[in-house]
Amino acid sequence: MPARPALKGAPSRLDLAVPEDVGLSTTQLARIDEHLHRRYLEPEKIAGCLTLVARGGRPAYLSAQGLMDRERGRPMRPDTIFRIYSMTKPITAVALMQLYEQGHFQLDDPVHKFIPEWRDLRVFQSGNHPHFLTRPTERPMTIRDLFTHQSGLTYGFMERTNVDAAYREVGVGGPPIGGSLRQMIEQLAELPLEFSPGEAWNYSVATDVLAYLVEVFSGQPFDEYLHQHIFEPLGMADTGFTVPSAKIDRFAANYRRDRNKRLVLLDDPVTSHYTGDVTFFSGGGGLVSTIHDYYRFCQMLLSGGTLGGARVLGRKTVELMTMNHLPGGRDLTELAVGTFSETTYEGVGFGLGVSVTLDLAVAQAIGSVGEYGWGGAASTAFWIDPKEDLIVIFMVQFWMSGTFNFRGQLKSIVYPALT
Numbered sequence: 001m002p003a004r005p006a007l008k009g010a011p012s013r014l015d016l017a018v019p020e021d022v023g024l025s026t027t028q029l030a031r032i033d034e035h036l037h038r039r040y041l042e043p044e045k046i047a048g049c050l051t052l053v054a055r056g057g058r059p060a061y062l063s064a065q066g067l068m069d070r071e072r073g074r075p076m077r078p079d080t081i082f083r084i085y086s087m088t089k090p091i092t093a094v095a096l097m098q099l100y101e102q103g104h105f106q107l108d109d110p111v112h113k114f115i116p117e118w119r120d121l122r123v124f125q126s127g128n129h130p131h132f133l134t135r136p137t138e139r140p141m142t143i144r145d146l147f148t149h150q151s152g153l154t155y156g157f158m159e160r161t162n163v164d165a166a167y168r169e170v171g172v173g174g175p176p177i178g179g180s181l182r183q184m185i186e187q188l189a190e191l192p193l194e195f196s197p198g199e200a201w202n203y204s205v206a207t208d209v210l211a212y213l214v215e216v217f218s219g220q221p222f223d224e225y226l227h228q229h230i231f232e233p234l235g236m237a238d239t240g241f242t243v244p245s246a247k248i249d250r251f252a253a254n255y256r257r258d259r260n261k262r263l264v265l266l267d268d269p270v271t272s273h274y275t276g277d278v279t280f281f282s283g284g285g286g287l288v289s290t291i292h293d294y295y296r297f298c299q300m301l302l303s304g305g306t307l308g309g310a311r312v313l314g315r316k317t318v319e320l321m322t323m324n325h326l327p328g329g330r331d332l333t334e335l336a337v338g339t340f341s342e343t344t345y346e347g348v349g350f351g352l353g354v355s356v357t358l359d360l361a362v363a364q365a366i367g368s369v370g371e372y373g374w375g376g377a378a379s380t381a382f383w384i385d386p387k388e389d390l391i392v393i394f395m396v397q398f399w400m401s402g403t404f405n406f407r408g409q410l411k412s413i414v415y416p417a418l419t
Helices: 026-041 085-100 143-147 162-170 181-188 206-218 222-234 245-250 291-302 315-321 406-417
Strands: 048-055 058-069 122-128 131-136 254-257 263-267 348-350 355-357 372-375 381-385 390-396
Touching (some): 026 048, 026 058, 026 406, 048 291, 085 222, 085 291, 085 372, 122 162, 291 381, 390 406
Antiparallel strands (some): 122 131
């Protein structure tokens, strides 16, 4: 893949405000370091992490702890590059909503209007690949179904149904270094849906389909579109689908636990596929980024679609994306059928690419109604709280997310810091 030109207009580091100047308590924020060190770093459950808290458009807390590469003894640093996996999804959603603002589609448009070979998608009833018994869908899949994971698509790693087994057999959405978005579309055209669109919520490759639609509407490869229309305007200089050789020394290692719960290397930054050529530009999970870059993306959303004079989205578009789009205002407990996602289900709805908090008592979590965010498979997480003008980003490289409740624990420490 040809090298991208360097991005301009972004500072190379974050200038931190005094927490009290933005209505935060320095003493309470210090408990983040204490908690993460005592509970995760000292017992070697993770190698290292990076945490950012910003309020009022100003980062006020940034702490690098532990190691970004244990095997080489490299300490975590503020400009460490992370695999953000599904934190790619909100970026992809923003990209497609930019094209919505240009009139290319409506949310209730049937997907087959733009992917003709999907006109006759059917729903699984029984059988194994390639011998399925299927039925017609109750209604066509819409673009909003893709945004909200109500499309009937799934992920192969779910290992829950005969449909996701077919995804694994065919190789839908991977491997990361091969194939293309177009190839994935062709594969999916031959497979049944888990359910008729709109009947349930299931985490899926739907956001990769959104990335393909970005290519259809824009006429550009997805990676080029992101670079030109999001990364360049926002100064996200270290975000992309690969890590250039000059930046490998800033690329974190990725870890997992073995059977004895010991931390072991999963992906070495030097030999990682992210350092080679990539052709499958996964809108659902393919990007690497830094906490600096992702903060700029989050601040753009919190600021109503603008940052530093660059308008990425309209204010009303951001409002539309961050409201609950589940039918009847329901939460995920009433609709989710899958066994995995990047959010808890109780008291949480879903917008266009992000989870949305609906009821704090039901969610049993501190925070604000209307906060939104998501996470990634290596346990990274972020949330944005418009009511408190607050952004929190947590970066770590530990596979698989959900093993530890980093987000819930950080919320219980961060929100009491508000003064």
